[in-house]
Amino acid sequence: MVQLNLEIVLSQRLYPGKPMYLEVRTWNTRAVRCYEKAGFRVVGEPVKRVTHSGEGTFYHMVRQAQG
Numbered sequence: 018m019v020q021l022n023l024e025i026v027l028s029q030r031l032y033p034g035k036p037m038y039l040e041v042r043t044w045n046t047r048a049v050r051c052y053e054k055a056g057f058r059v060v061g062e063p064v065k066r067v068t069h070s071g072e073g074t075f076y077h078m079v080r081q082a083q084g
Contacts, residue, residue, distance in 0.1 A: 021055050025080070034082045040066070040075040049076065056080045 028037055041048050043063050057078040065074050 018051060018054070021051065025055060029083060036082050037080040039078050040064075041078060043074045043076055049078075052078055052080075 025037065028035075037057070039052065039057065041052060043049075049059070057080040059076045060079050061077050063074045063076055065072060067073075
C-alpha cells in the first residue's frame with residue numbers, strides 16, 4: 018500500500034488534474050480492496066481480455082484527480 022501511495026503522489030505531480038486508470042482481474046479481491054482503499058472505484062462492467070497467461074475477466078478502475 019505504501020508503494021501504491023507513492024505512485025499516486027508521483028502521478029499527481031507529473032499529471033496534475035488527470036485521473037488514474039487501471040485494470041485488475043475480477044477474482045483478485047485483495048487487490049480490488051487495496052485499490053479501493055487508495056481511492057479507486059470500479060467503473061462499468063467487467064471485460065474479458067486475452068493475456069499471455071490466457072483469457073481473464075477484468076474490472077476497469079479509476080481514481081479521480083484530487084483538486
